[in-house]
Amino acid sequence: MKLIAYKFSLLAAGLLVGILSSVYFSDWPPVEALLLLLLASFSLLKRQHFFSGALLFGFCWLLIFLAWQMQAAPSTTQAANDNSPLLGKISPSYGNAIQLHTTRLNWYAKTSEGKDQALPQQGETWQLEARLRPLRSLQNFGQADSTGRKLAAGQVAGGYIPRKAQVKRLKQASPLNQWRNQLINQIEEQSTEVQRGWRFLVALGLGAKQLLTQEDWQLLQKTGTLHLWIVSGLHLGLLAGLVLWLANKYHWPQALALPLAAALALGYAQLAGWGLAAERAALMLLLGLLIISGWRKLGVWLAFSLALIILLLANPLIVLSKGFWLSFGAVAILIGGFYGRVNQQGLSSSPLMVLFKVQVLLLLAFTPLLIWQGAWFNLASLPINLVLVPLVGLVLLPGSLLALMLQALGMELPLNILASLFNLVALGLEAAAKLNYFTSQQLQNPAYLWLGLLALLPPGIAIRHFAWLGLVLAFLPSKPATSNPEQWEVKVLDVGQGTAVLVESAGEKLLYDTGRGFSSGWAAVLPALEPWLTPSQAPQGLNQVVISHDDQDHSGGLPAIKKRWQVQQEYSAQQANCYAGQSWQLGALEVMALWPPQPPLNKSKTRADNEDSCVLLIKAPEHQGKLTSLLLTGDAGLAEEAFFSQALAQLLTNQQGEQQPLTLLITGHHGSKTSTGLPLLQATKPQYAIHTNGWRNSYGHPHLSVVQRLREFNAQQLSTAAHGAIHFEINKGEVKMQYKNQKPPLWHWLGYKP
Missing domain, CATH: 2.40.50 (OB fold (Dihydrolipoamide Acetyltransferase, E2P))
Structure with a gap:
């Protein structure tokens, strides 16, 4: 049996490595090469070279599966x-x-x-x-x-x-779905005081995660409890474990207990919508129950390898899911760290001590991965989970299912009581998230967190006990970065069909426009800004926000930004402080407003339109006769450009009287033919021109005439649609540029069909 487990482990490892090796290919290999690799993989497997054969097959299988998915996508x-x-x-x-x-x-x-x-x-x-x-x-x-x-x-x-x-x-x-829909719709009828408790209850009991608001998600992320409200192996395992515990306590026969545990867990997964995490967890649960049953003496590592192989064959793209790594990693840790010792030595500790050890091990091992994936980190997450995991598993989850069944029979009181209890849990999480000690502790050296992976080493290796050291070293104060006053940066963010440009100088940050916002409170600019507005990089949020005009694709994200970060100074038509003649400083940079000629809003006009766009010229101090500059024009049209272009030649002249080319131009109106006219280009002769347009946008931006005009002036053109976010680092007149989409993955070609 150990030999079979070893062979299947090699197959699973090879298949996983092969799939990962092809995930980030940018170009499709020739069909002939793919066929040869498939034949080679079958040959190697026949000769029992399990790892190398599975690796080649995994490489080919991902490409075949992705091609099939792409055929199902619209052209x-x-x-x-x-x-x-x-x-x-x-x-x-x-x-x-x-x-x-x-x-x-x-x-x-x-x-x-x-x-x-x-x-x-x-x-x-x-x-x-x-x-x-x-x-x-x-x-x-x-x-x-x-x-x-x-x-x-x-x-x-x-x-x-x-x-x-x-x-x-x-x-x-169906009647079941009608009952579910009716219950979800009832949440809006609840009073504000308990509405959050109802959202949390239904999200857990029915898998209706769409009911959680943006504030709910942020609360769960900040407290490290997000995993408790996403139906996964934890929930299915807790339900099945509850049935098995009752079976052991009351001496139920195994022939009854195991099917009952499977039926309850799988029924809950179906009620909760049967998502990707539930599908993965259901397979692991069934194999786990087979191990308990003693069927063919299925070992834990053999079951683990079988589950991995089945999932990778059914959907190789599952390796792109964060939950895949977290769930399989957690199971591997539990098997390697606990199951072996418990199986050999018995359960020497109390169940609470075992739970504590499990939580500490998972915290040490997974904190680096979670931080790498952009998750929140809170020192309070360990004690919070030590309380909530058993509370959810033993009380809230089975209580929710029982209350939902009683509600279906006409008894609404248990559900109301439970909603109030969930509301208390939410209030507790809110209080924990606001604890000054925990929230004020910032990771200064996140790289040290990788020491937590020592916790994955087998028992008996002494060095594994130093895994906790990573958490200590990660909070040690780091040497403050020295800022270069002559260096400034421009980050053109990819927010789809919209504009958002972040300018930084001497630690100060200005955001020009915010992209589109949505009624849900979400805006594409939020995740785009997250890496650059961490408390360590921008403790006071944004120093300045400039809104060019009132179109949604320029101003729509402002409410979400103001809700998420502090904004010290806002410039816009509404504030009546962004018009020709106004100027201010951003670090070492001079910011000048060139348009409109006067505040556009008055009693008869309450909205700033395209022709009212706040146009900014940002200049760095001259260095050895070189001027570096950025021009932001919003949606200003050809007529407006013709006016403010008359001043640009003088503004771009150095102290020696030589006119300097404009360094960066954010093209007007996302590259529309109504902007970026000849007078502007003749006055600026830009080195770089960036179109802030959405991929396959219905407007046809950038327009061919604009592209052609910029070519005639030898401007290097980039677009957020083709290149993603574009970052410029400007130092002493020298410009360094990088863009995100340099090596797009294969699914970049989704929708392109012959």
């Missing part, structure tokens, strides 16, 4: 031109959106009277007219590519239901 032609009819069963999604088959759709449909069309409910079957588009992740430094994660979850396209789309419900939801 760019279809996405751009068609209102494609879709037919299928509705699943819940977030905000004003629905999930239909493998497509997430934003819902803008209106009734014939012009009112908002009610969103379809889960389990209903609808026929819809939808405008589709292939998946596309925003590309920002420090922000994970979500396209692969969505593909791993089975999503192959996005899109929206237009306002005038034809929509028709063909079939009602």
Whole structure:
């Protein structure tokens, strides 16, 4: 049996390494090479070279699977031109959106009277007219590519239901789904005091994560308890464990206990929506129950390897999911760190001490991975989880299922009591998140956290006990970075069809425009800014925010930004402080407003339009006759450009009387033909021109005429659609540039079909 486990471990390891080796390829290999590699893998496996054979097969399998997924995605032609009819069963999604088959759709449909069309409910079957588009992740430094994660979850396209789309419900939801939908809809009728408790209850009991607000998610992230509200192996394992504990206590026969444990756990996974995490956890649970049953004396490592192989064959893209690594890593730690010793020596400690050791081990081993993936870190997460894990597993989760069953029978009191209890839990988490001691402790040297991986070493190796040292060293004060007053940076963020530019000098930060915002409170600029506005880098948030004008794709993210970070000074038409003649400092930089000629708002005009855009020229101190500069024009048109361009030649002249070229130009109106005219280009002769346009945008930005004009002036052109976020580092007149999308993964080609 040990030999079989060893062989399957080699197969699983080889398959995983092979899949990982092909995940980040930028170009497709020739079909002939792929066929040869497949033949070689079969030959190696036949000769019992399990690791190398599985590695080659995994490499090929990921490419084959991805090609199949790409065939299911809409083509760019279809996405751009068609209102494609879709037919299928509705699943819940977030905000004003629905999930239909493998497509997430934003819902803008209106009734014939012009009112908002009610969103379809889960389990209903609808026929819809939808405008589709292939998946596309925003590309920002420090922000994970979500396209692969969505593909791993089975999503192959996005899109929206237009306002005038034809929509028709063909079939009602099943009685179970109707009850579920009715219960979810009741949350809006609850009083504000207990509404959060209801959201937490239904999110846990029914897997309705879409009900959690942005504030709820941030609270769970800050306290390190997010995993408790995402249906996964923890929940299924706790439910199955509860049944097995009762079976042991009351001497139930194994033939009854094991099927009952499986039925309860799998039934809960189905009720909660059967997501990717639940699917992964269900397989692991079934194999675990087989081990307990003694079927064919299935060892833990053999079961672990089988589960890994089955999941990788069913969906090789699962390696792009964070949950995959966390769940399999946690199981591997528990098997290696605890199961072996308990199996050999018995349970020498109390269950509470075992739980404490498990939590400490997982904290040490997974904190580096979580920080690397951009998660929050809170010193209080260990004691919080020590309380909440047993509370959720032994009280809240089974209590939620019992209360939901009683509510279905007409008894609403237990559910109301439980909602109040969940509200108390939320209040406790809120208090823990506000503890000054914990929240004020910032990681100064995150690299030391990797010492926590020593906890993964087998028992008996003394060095594994130094894993805790990483947590101590990570908080030691680091040597403050010396700022160069002559260096400044420009970060053009990828926020889709919108503008957001971050300018930094001498530790001060200015954000010009904020991209689009959404009614849910989310804005694309938030994750794009996260890496650059950490407390250690920007303890006071943003020094200055400038809003060019009132269009949503320029100002929509401002409420979300002000809710997330402190803004010291705001410049906009609403503030009446951004117009020609105004100037101020940003670190060592001089910021000058060139347009509009006067504050645009008055009693008869309450909205700043394109022609009112606040235009900024930002200049660095001259160095050996060299001037470096940045021009931000918002959506100003050709007529406005012709006016303020008259001053640019003088403003770009050095002390020797020589006109210097403009270093960076953010093209007006995302590259529209209504901006970036000849007078502007003749006055500036820009070295770099950046178009802040969305991928496959319906406006056709940047326009061919603009691209051609910039070519005639030898400007190097980049766009956020093609290159992702673009960062410029300017020092003593020298410019260094890098962009995010230098080696796009294979799924970059989603939607391109012959």
